[in-house]
Amino acid sequence: MTKNDNLLAEAGVKFFGQMSASATHEIKNTLSIINESSGLLHDLSMMAQKGHPLSLERIKDISQRMTRQVKKTDLVLQKLNRFSHSVDLAKEIVDIEKTVTFVLDLVSRLVEMQGAIVKVKPALSPMLVSTNLFYLENMIWRAIENACFVQEGEKKVMISFGTDPKAPSIWFLMDTTKDDIMDDLFGSEKDHALLAYLDVSIKKNKENNSFGLLLPKRI
Amino acid sequence: MSEKVLLVDDEIEFLEIMSERMTARGMEVTTAQSADQALAIIAKKSFDAIVMDFQMPGMDGMEALKTIKNKRPELQIILLTGYATVEKTVEAMKVGATDFLEKPADIEALSNKIKNAKTEKMLIVEKQTEEKIKDILQRYGG
Numbered sequence: 227m228t229k230n231d232n233l234l235a236e237a238g239v240k241f242f243g244q245m246s247a248s249a250t251h252e253i254k255n256t257l258s259i260i261n262e263s264s265g266l267l268h269d270l271s272m273m274a275q276k277g278h279p280l281s282l283e284r285i286k287d288i289s290q291r292m293t294r295q296v297k298k299t300d301l302v303l304q305k306l307n308r309f310s311h312s313v314d315l316a317k318e319i320v321d322i323e324k325t326v327t328f329v330l331d332l333v334s335r336l337v338e339m340q341g342a343i344v345k346v347k348p349a350l351s352p353m354l355v356s357t358n359l360f361y362l363e364n365m366i367w368r369a370i371e372n373a374c375f376v377q378e379g380e381k382k383v384m385i386s387f388g389t390d391p392k393a394p395s396i397w398f399l400m401d402t403t404k405d406d407i408m409d410d411l412f413g414s415e416k417d418h419a420l421l422a423y424l425d426v427s428i429k430k431n432k433e434n435n436s437f438g439l440l441l442p443k444r445i
Numbered sequence: 446m447s448e449k450v451l452l453v454d455d456e457i458e459f460l461e462i463m464s465e466r467m468t469a470r471g472m473e474v475t476t477a478q479s480a481d482q483a484l485a486i487i488a489k490k491s492f493d494a495i496v497m498d499f500q501m502p503g504m505d506g507m508e509a510l511k512t513i514k515n516k517r518p519e520l521q522i523i524l525l526t527g528y529a530t531v532e533k534t535v536e537a538m539k540v541g542a543t544d545f546l547e548k549p550a551d552i553e554a555l556s557n558k559i560k561n562a563k564t565e566k567m568l569i570v571e572k573q574t575e576e577k578i579k580d581i582l583q584r585y586g587g
Contacts, residue, residue, distance in 0.1 A: 247528075251500065254527035254548050255456055261549030262462040269469055291458060338502045 233419035234361070240416075241364040248335050249306040256299040263292045305332055312360040320359050322394055322441070323349040326385055329366045342374040342381035349387035353394040355441050357424060365420050366396065369439055372411045373398040392443055395429075399436040408432050448563050449473045451490075453483045453497040453509075454525070463496075466552050472559065480509035487513060492520065494543070494562035496555065499526035499533070507537060514541040519569045521562035525550060 227235075267288055274280040309332055326346060330337075337344050355362075373383040377400055388395030408430040412421065421428065429438045450472050454460050457478065464474040475490065477483040481504055483497065495513065499506035510522055521543040526533075534545050543565065544558045 251527040255459070258527075258548040258550070259456065259458050259462065262459065262466060262552075265552055266462050266466055269466060273469075291462075295458070339500065339505070341503050 230419045230422060233416050234423050237364060237368075237416040237420050238360065241367060244336070244367075245309055245332055246306070248333070249302050249309075252302045252335055253299055256295045256302070259295045260292055260299075263288050263295070309363070312363055316358060317356055318359055319354050319356050320362060322353045322355060322396060323387060325359070325362055326366055326387075326396060329363050329370070330385075332363075333367055333370060337370065337374065340374050340381060342377075342383065344370060344374070344383045344385065347384060347386040350389055351391060353387060353391055355394050355443065357441070361420060361424055365424055365426060365439065368412070368417055368420065369396070369398055369437075372417075373400050373437075376400065376410050377402045388438070388440075394441045394443060395438045396441070397436055397438045399434065402435055408435075408437065411437060447471050447473045448493045448559050449475075449491065450559055451475050451477060451483060451486060451492045451495045451497075453477045453480065453495065453501075455479060455498065455501045467556070467559075470552070470556050472556075480504035480506070480512075483509065484512060487517065487520070493566055494559045495520060495522045496559070497522060497524055499524045499529070499537070507533070507540065510537060510540050510542055519566055519573065521566045523555070523558050523562060 267285070270280060270284065270288075305328070308328070323346075330344060330346060370383065370385075374381045377383075380401075382401035384399040384401075386397045386399065388397065411430065412418070412428055420426075425442045427440045429440055431437065448471075450467060452460055452464055452467070452474055453476070454463075455478055460476040460478065464476050467474045475486060475492070477486055480497070480501055483495065487495070497506055497509060501509075504512075506524055506526075510524070513520055513522060518541070522541070523544045523546060524537055524542050525546050525548055527548050529545055529547055537545065543562050546555060546558065
């Protein structure tokens with residue numbers, strides 16, 4: 227294995243670990259609410275045994291709460307399952323906008339923890355590339371992380387897409403007044419390995435604090 | 446006397462159910478949805494224990510723990526967490542967390558920890574008062 231192969235593998239394992247940890251935290255939170263709801267039902271039944279009136283509305287409310295949390299857990303598991311299948315194929319035809327939207331959904335908790343707001347401007351037309359889906363997702367997450375990390379205070383990122391289907395690109399516009407943030411972007415060896423593997427180049431626009439991931443067409 | 450507890454978690458549904466269950470066990474519960482909100486409440490009100498989620502958007506549990514302990518060292522903080530790593534647990538205990546509990550938490554275990562925290566807080570306050578009295582007596586030649 228070359229040094230770049232090792233770096234790429236390290237980046238991939240780190241990414242998979244981060245996503246799994248985040249999803250399992252979300253599940254722990256929903257389980258916790260289900261657990262407390264079940265405990266509350268137990269408390270109410272114990273009180274009813276002692277002669278306190280039992281409100282059917284209250285029971286209905288707790289049951290609905292539990293159903294809501296089960297659905298929430300199911301959504302987390304669905305996205306974790308979809309993400310796990312990203313490694314199935316070495317190369318596949320990928321819709322860039324759909325991939326960005328999925329990654330954003332996957333990392334929503336991590337973004338929220340950073341106190342950041344990330345929005346996506348819909349693409350004018352579908353843009354397809356032939357690439358490794360898992361590493362593309364990794365690259366998009368690194369771009370979001372980079373865009374949030376260089377900002378201070380309220381972190382805002384707007385993601386948009388290039389308009390030329392022959393030259394697909396994803397753009398990250400940062401809402402910041404901080405100077406020289408571009409130098410800090412994608413500085414790690416792992417990022418370089420990811421960019422090289424996906425054949426992606428970065429274009430930095432210092433004038434408006436944005437950067438773009440320029441993807442190869444290759445379909 | 447009932448234990449005065451501040452419950453801090455960004456999940457509103459968790460706050461609602463937990464506070465109902467804790468209130469049923471005789472505790473006086475105040476809730477906050479963020480560390481910033483908790484800090485504002487602590488500035489105005491006194492508590493026997495603070496039960497706080499470790500991972501919250503904005504200021505996280507560790508940062509909040511440091512800030513609270515810095516301002517009010519007598520306050521007892523029990524951290525709730527989805528997954529506690531050994532490193533984080535050790536760091537939190539070093540900073541001054543009273544205890545750790547993993548989610549989903551057992552309400553009886555939490556209640557016991559809150560009772561212990563109240564006793565611990567009373568001992569600290571007693572000690573602080575004794576020291577203040579000693580200091581006054583020394584200053585005024587008592």
